[in-house]
Amino acid sequence: MAEEEVKNKQVIFRDYITGLPKESDMHMTTDKIISLKLPKGSNGVLLKNLYLSCDPYMQILMKTIEGPSVFTSYTPGSVIMGNGVAKVIDSGHPNIKKGDFVWGTIGWEEYSLITTPEALFKIDHTDVPLSYYTGILGTPGLTAYVGFHEVCTPKKGEYVFVSAASGAVGQLVGQFAKLMGCYVVGSAGTQEKVDLLKKLGFDEAFNYKEEHDLDAALKRYFPQGIDIYFENVGGKMLDAVLLNMRNYGRIAICGMVSQYNLEQPEGVKNLMQLLYKRVRMEGFVVFDYHPHYSKFLASVLPYIREGKITYVEDIVEGLENGPSALVRLFKGRNVGKQLVVVAHE
Amino acid sequence: MAEEEVKNKQVIFRDYITGLPKESDMHMTTDKIISLKLPKGSNGVLLKNLYLSCDPYMQILMKTIEGPSVFTSYTPGSVIMGNGVAKVIDSGHPNIKKGDFVWGTIGWEEYSLITTPEALFKIDHTDVPLSYYTGILGTPGLTAYVGFHEVCTPKKGEYVFVSAASGAVGQLVGQFAKLMGCYVVGSAGTQEKVDLLKKLGFDEAFNYKEEHDLDAALKRYFPQGIDIYFENVGGKMLDAVLLNMRNYGRIAICGMVSQYNLEQPEGVKNLMQLLYKRVRMEGFVVFDYHPHYSKFLASVLPYIREGKITYVEDIVEGLENGPSALVRLFKGRNVGKQLVVVAHE
Structure with missing residues (x-):
């Protein structure tokens, strides 16, 4: 293992399910080694993941989806994907630089290499909790x-x-x-x-x-x-x-x-x-409404800063507790937005 | 019976039904006498009915309707109401005169006294079949x-x-x-x-x-x-x-x-x-779309005159055959728009 390489802790999707997802439908692994430097010439970004979002639609992705759909099922044996907030630790993309914070679709893992960083949203406002970008601001x-x-x-x-x-x-x-x-x-x-x-x-x-x-x-x-x-x-x-x-x-x-x-x-x-x-x-x-994001942000950020909107989060610490947090959501045991902390900033 | 009075043949609704309407849910009567002259001072209109429309929604009106609804059930013992085409034989309304043709909600009877003639549509174009105002033009x-x-x-x-x-x-x-x-x-x-x-x-x-x-x-x-x-x-x-x-x-x-x-x-x-x-x-x-009627007419009349739209009617002769025509519609036995001729013009 080279100096810049680390074991990447990941949550892996086992296989297509029927019925309610269980913790055992996912498992942890640290088998994958990831380089903390992008390969030369890459225009992707390398992320240190901070917050992961647990969302109801994720149980749909654990099943086989019949017919054409806006959703694509998870691939058995691959890392669970979902919304999250991350810090950029290396970037080959002109609009995103090291140290930036982003939100969007990332892996349930400590580090994610994203090859299509255009799909990520750059976080310009960091005076509000970063976790909010998995919820009220995401x-x-x-x-x-x-x-x-x-x-x-x-x-x-x-x-x-x-x-x-x-x-x-x-x-x-x-x-x-x-x-x-x-x-x-x-x-x-x-x-x-x-x-x-x-x-x-x-x-x-x-x-x-x-x-x-x-x-x-x-x-x-x-x-x-x-x-x-x-x-x-x-x-x-x-x-x-x-x-x-x-x-x-x-x-x-x-x-x-x-x-x-x-x-x-x-x-x-x-x-x-x-x-x-x-x-x-x-x-x-x-x-379909991503083009509305700036208008939305301009409308909602002042409400948050002025205390006119309250956002309740249900926060679980540690990637290893991700599967149980997800199952908790599917069982309706969370109170407020369910999210998982992978790392504090 | 005064000189201007006639027996008015009518189709009467018996009582609220469940299931598919039957002919016996309606009955004919000529008990009611109607004057062919409006009472002095009336601003209603007196109609000689020509064509009656059989419409699927009419079976909903034969049942008790729960909760607030756009539909109002028929009253047991009263004449069946529906869309139709009629000739005005007397009028107390400034915009409608004797000899005009109108379409709108009328009774299943030979003559109807309409006290709210504002709800009727005056027929301005009589170069097309009048029966069309129960269908393609209604x-x-x-x-x-x-x-x-x-x-x-x-x-x-x-x-x-x-x-x-x-x-x-x-x-x-x-x-x-x-x-x-x-x-x-x-x-x-x-x-x-x-x-x-x-x-x-x-x-x-x-x-x-x-x-x-x-x-x-x-x-x-x-x-x-x-x-x-x-x-x-x-x-x-x-x-x-x-x-x-x-x-x-x-x-x-x-x-x-x-x-x-x-x-x-x-x-x-x-x-x-x-x-x-x-x-x-x-x-x-x-x-809700009655204000669109003029635009609709301007668009559809030329299509009819140029033969670009065909309209198929399934015509039954005689008010006394009205109940069987209606039941025929509910059983899907009609081919094209089901209507009943009460009188030819």
Whole structure:
């Protein structure tokens, strides 16, 4: 092993799964040696990884995906990929230099060699916690921002419902909606999460696991009906929401986490409501909105600095605890944005 | 009975139904006497009805409708209401005069007294068949036009699928799509209807009842996938279409006729595709688009006069045959727009 070479601790994806991911679907290795200097002539970048993001979509990538899709499955035997924040330790790219911080798709490993650094975002503002670029200032933040402002086309005073509302995206959708003067209710799966939502300024919040009749629960919180539903869960919740939509309502489909691990997705029965109420239901994928990132940042950074938006993180220390953190997210045990610290800066 | 009074033959709605409507859910009466002169001071209009439209939504009105809705159920014991064409025989309204022809919501009866004539459309162009104002130049025509052009936002060369394609709306959506330079496939429930679709210029057509695997059928006709789905049927067809949508596809929900008579609607399982493919699915109701009527007429009348659009009608003679014509429509036995002649002009 040459002087500039180190063993690179990595989290490896074992093989395609069915059902809920388990820790044993991943394993740690230090078999790979990595040089901390780029090969001569490379225009890639070499990263020291700091924070890794645990995201619901990652369980989709652990399965075989049928048909053409915006998602590409992980390769068995390869390192898990995901969003993260890293420090540049060597660069062959003209716009990125050693010492810069970046965020984007990196490996679940101590060091990543990225051959397409154009896909990374350079971090220009370091007066806020760097971990925020896995959340409020990264993909979940942009997702919440464009999903709410572009797809939901909200108006002041509208009635907004957010499911999985304490998660990385949901907690922001609710706060964006409050900043716009909407009435906002969130659902979550534990009392602790419900309490958190109220602290974050949601008008109301409820634990969906304690409601036998979701339709009745929604009618209680939305006697006038729902203008905007920010959909993160799918299945029974969507069916109940459909019964409570108002005329010209909008449903932005960000995810359907309750469906990812079912053999067969649940059937949604109340789609006739889309017709009766002239509702628009639209799926969106944040990748399509990367050009909105500067506008988003200019809008959200002042809110963070002025304390008008709070972001709650659930932080696990150590790459070796990555697999358990990921499984924790899939089981809904995290409170707030789940992330893993690989190294402090 | 005074000189100006006549017995008014009417089709009466018996009582709320479940399941498929039967002829016996309606009955004929001539109990009501109607004056052929308006009462003094009335600003309504008195109509001699000519053509009545049989429309799929009418079976929804025969049931109790739960919750707030754009639809209002029929009242048991009252006359069936629907779209139709009529001649004005007396008028108290400044903009409508005796001898004018109008179309809009009228009763299933020989004569209708309309107290809100503002809701009627005056017929300015009588060089085309008057019956067309129950179809291509009436609500189904406007539905097809705004549903396709406004909700589906089509582009030249896109791949368009229309279900219930030989119906009052579907046959026009297909022809509008062809006029825009799209590739169009329609589905219908008999070989006769399939043959009709090909005559109307659809690129392909198939009998859904002869396809065991709708997903496979759609993959055969749309190897590249579907950009636009004009939804008239719902249920299994929608589930199969979802699997075949292309990125940024659009689904306009005009109706879900396969679901109207089920105790429980079928569950639609493939909604995750809306997310994967960033598809927009939107319900629309033609009433919201009445301001588009003049633009629509200016666009479609020349096509009719130049023979660039064909409109197929399935005409039944006599109000007393109205109930059987309506049931025929609900059973899918009509070929083309189903209508009833009450009186020739």
